[in-house]
Amino acid sequence: MSLGGRGNRGEGGRASPFETGLDRSAANHVALTPVSFLARAADAFADRIAVIDGDRRLTYRDLDARCRRLASALRGRGVGRLDTVAILAGNVPAMIEAHFAVPMLGAVLNPLNTRLDAATLAASLAHGEARALIVDAPFRALAEEAFEALPEPILVIAVDDPGGGLAYEDLLAEGDPDFAGPGPDDEWQSLCLLYTSGTTGDPKGAVYSHRGAYLQALGNALAFGLSADSVYLWTLPMFHCSGWSYPWAVVAAGGTQVCLRKVEPAAIYRAIAEQGVTHLCGAPIVLSMIVDAPDAVRVPFPQRVRCATGGAAPPSTVIAAMEALGFAVTHLYGATESYGPATICVPGPDWDALAPAERHGRMARQGVALPTVAAARVVDPATLAPVPRDGATVGEIGLRGNTVMKGYLKNPEATAATLGAGWYLSGDLAVQHPDGQIEIKDRAKDIIISGGENISSLEIEEVLTRHPAVMLAAVVAQPDATWGESPCAFLELKAGAPQPSEADVVAFCRAGLARFKVPKRIVFGPLPKTATGKIQKFVLREQARAL
Structure with missing residues (x-):
């Protein structure tokens, strides 16, 4: 039975009426x-x-x-x-x-x-x-x-x-x-x-x-709930991924942008209270600054402030503390190559019934694709086939769509290596849950292989940030004569917190981690960061090798 019809191009090549006389013009195509x-x-x-x-x-x-x-x-x-x-x-x-x-x-x-x-x-x-x-x-x-x-x-x-x-x-x-x-x-x-x-x-x-950029701005405006009543505070550097597209997104919504020349807790709290801020974005370090701000600089505000964060999964303890202060945290995921955010963690209908620790843990997942992203999948990096959505099978996050960069300027080799497979392969190892939510397990280069066992640095960092004295934690591989590699933890402590000893931190980790995952070395001090608050693990890896 033929499925052809008058509106289709037949074997003789006759043009479809849907392709004839319906041309682009200044009236219908911009x-x-x-x-x-x-x-x-x-x-x-x-x-x-x-x-x-x-x-x-x-x-x-x-x-x-x-x-x-x-x-x-x-x-x-x-x-x-x-x-x-x-x-x-x-x-x-x-x-x-x-x-x-x-x-x-x-x-x-x-x-x-x-x-x-x-x-x-x-x-x-x-x-x-x-x-x-x-x-x-x-x-x-x-x-x-x-x-x-x-x-x-x-x-x-x-x-x-x-x-x-x-x-x-x-x-x-x-x-x-x-x-x-x-x-x-x-x-x-x-x-x-x-x-x-x-x-x-x-x-x-x-x-x-x-x-x-047009599509990224609309995707962020829709996903983050921007409207003409929105007041957006600039706690994210505008030079980073063009401010995740928010210079354009807020204007698309008709909202208000509040400039902040220096990102510091007192200025953030003051702006939120005085300008009626409804939305802000920032790396997890910004959330930690807000949570750990001294009482003297905190200013009360009546509104619920939506806060989007990305760059690394925020510790569940930080999400809980932000909620207690009047912020609703949304976790995003992306890269410079994807115009900033490409996925957003969308809470499931049953999450409110979960115990707080479980709900906050799920809120730290990377989530699902923005509506303007064609596809976000966890794939087998060798075959590009999607991994099972079982929350256990590890693959690599791949992105595809109009909000993936054109390529790297004057660098065709790197462009081909990054986009040549038809996906932007991120280098982030993750699982995909049955509800479609993506959850990063680690950067491919940050996995620690100890005695043949794969150890997630993110899992260790999550436990370390639960310690009452720890503000930031970063874990990298350190050469180990017996096991090949072992975890080495770098900790930045909260201002004014009692200084724990290395033994104290190790004992704390043993209560929450399998023994082989416990860091063999603890280093205290400020962590090296990019201007957007991302921890520079390549610097820490060099330091760990020198210890």
């Missing part, structure tokens, strides 16, 4: 770009507060005009399509403005890590071929040191402190507030260049597209 969110917000919410920076307020009308001025002025200074404009700044209004103005011009924005050393900063500027750099006053000296290593000068725009150079506000005064930027020629056009944060010691430049 390239997706997050820049469009600002035009819509300025039209629909012109007098609504878009940005709060201390005592300063910008409405959406103001923000739109400033972004158009910046785009216009950059073009007047010779910046064109696919030229790179770098920015070295904290969470200030200029960062938000650059996320719209630069792609509005069809150029590529390169937010830079403010904790880079001058040599790495210079290498990033040279590798990305930056035509201009917007630099915030606290980082001017660092930038000037980096300029000495650049092969040729670039246009420098100084925020707050021009230092004899071109002032940011003067540049905006050159621009047209009604400038209609050309935007992208195609939604696949490059939008942002983001260098990986360096937890592996090998940063690479991930390239994002207009299409990917």
Whole structure:
């Protein structure tokens, strides 16, 4: 029986009516770009507060005009399509403005890590071929040191402190507030260049597209519950994965962004209370700062604040403490290569009935794909076949969709190795539960193999963070003459907490771990971190080998 019909292309090649006379036009096809969110917000919410920076307020009308001025002025200074404009700044209004103005011009924005050393900063500027750099006053000296290593000068725009150079506000005064930027020629056009944060010691430049950023922003806005009433506090560095897309996501929702120039507990509590903050994001270290803040800096607030965290699974003790303080914690998972968050932990209908420890443990899972991610699976890395959803079979997290990067700038070999199999393979080892929730067991390189047994560093870290004196824990492999490898724990203690001995911590671990998983060595002191709060385990592995 033939299933063909008048609407299908038959064996003779006759065109379907669904493919004839139904062409793309300016009326029904526009390239997706997050820049469009600002035009819509300025039209629909012109007098609504878009940005709060201390005592300063910008409405959406103001923000739109400033972004158009910046785009216009950059073009007047010779910046064109696919030229790179770098920015070295904290969470200030200029960062938000650059996320719209630069792609509005069809150029590529390169937010830079403010904790880079001058040599790495210079290498990033040279590798990305930056035509201009917007630099915030606290980082001017660092930038000037980096300029000495650049092969040729670039246009420098100084925020707050021009230092004899071109002032940011003067540049905006050159621009047209009604400038209609050309935007992208195609939604696949490059939008942002983001260098990986360096937890592996090998940063690479991930390239994002207009299409990917548009979808990522909407996926985050939907998953995190942003609305026109949302007040988003910038506790996450905007240079990290373009702030997980939230400069665009909050504008898409018509909400308000609150700038925070220094992430510290007193400023966080004060902003939440004074500005009515409803949402914030940050690495687990930010949650620990909030939980461990002294009573003197805590300010009461009546609203429930949604807090999204990622980068590592937050300890269940931190989730419990955050809830007690008035925060609702959402766990996200992703990477620079996936525009930040790719999965979100969605509580099951029966979780509220669970004992608190079990519920908080489940809340630390990596969860399910965002609605704008095509697929998030735990796969066998050799065959790419999905592993059974039994919560026990370990595989590697793979991601696929429009919110996976285009590739690494000028690095086709690394791009092919990372994306060539048709998936972005993360290097994270995980299981998938029957309800679809993904749970990381460890980074592939962080698994400790002791006497032929695989030991999860995350499992040990979870137990260590239950110790009342421990704020942060990181466990790595240490060479062992008998077992090949053994766990070595690095602990950062809470301020003012009694100092435990190595024997005290070992005894604590023995009560919660199998004997072969108990760390053989305990090291106390501050942990090395990236600017986004991720612990640099590659540094700790080197230290462990030297012990």
